Amino acid sequence: MSRRDELARNLEVVRGRIAAACAAAGREDDVTLVVVTKFFPASDIELLHGLGVREVAENRHQEAAAKSAGLAHLDLRWHFVGGLQSNKAAAVAAYSHVVESVDRPKLLAPLARGAEAAGHRLDVLLQVSLDPAGSEHRSGVAPEGLDELASRVAGEESLRLAGLMAVAPLGEDPDEAFERLARVRGSFLAQHPEAGILSAGMSGDLEQAVRHGATHVRVGSAILGPRPEVL
């Protein structure tokens, strides 16, 4: 089977899963598929584009910068979903359309500066931590910190607060984690009704995320295959 056929078949399966999850939740099928292309070559992204994919995500700055530059002729929206260092944030903002992993105020000024220099407005998602309070490897801002971070985003003209992003913690039932997320999002939306994106759900838990209101799912391995082990 050609790589194109393999990607086409996997895409069809994932799109079917999303449609079924929407139907089961009594929702319209209006969930955006963001394909996480980290570790896979630009040639795969070109094939995906040919198969109708328009939103892709990367999690490492150097790799994302190289791929987005090489594929600048394609109408793709680039999401950045990785851990961000503040000294790289301006560079990430230059090629990204959406940065999903904003978890602290220190990132905002460099993101805004990078977006402004590139002449665009950058969509920002606040990454909310679903880890239990006090756990060690928390990534994302604690739910209590969301409003403060959101109001700081509002102070940056070249940033647009677009919504929330979350990853279900390892070792917890994603259905419970995303149920918690839905509650956090409910009160967040009451304060920030314009920030309607909820990016949640990956290859293994997109159904649970859709059930709890995800508007965007981030799917990698179910479409591209297993990634090489990271050492």
Ligand SMILES: *Cc1c(COP(=O)(O)O)cnc(C)c1O
């Ligand atoms: C890699 C990654 C994904 C995709 O994970 P899969 O399990 O391969 O679908 C989604 N979100 C983030 C933040 C990631 O880093």
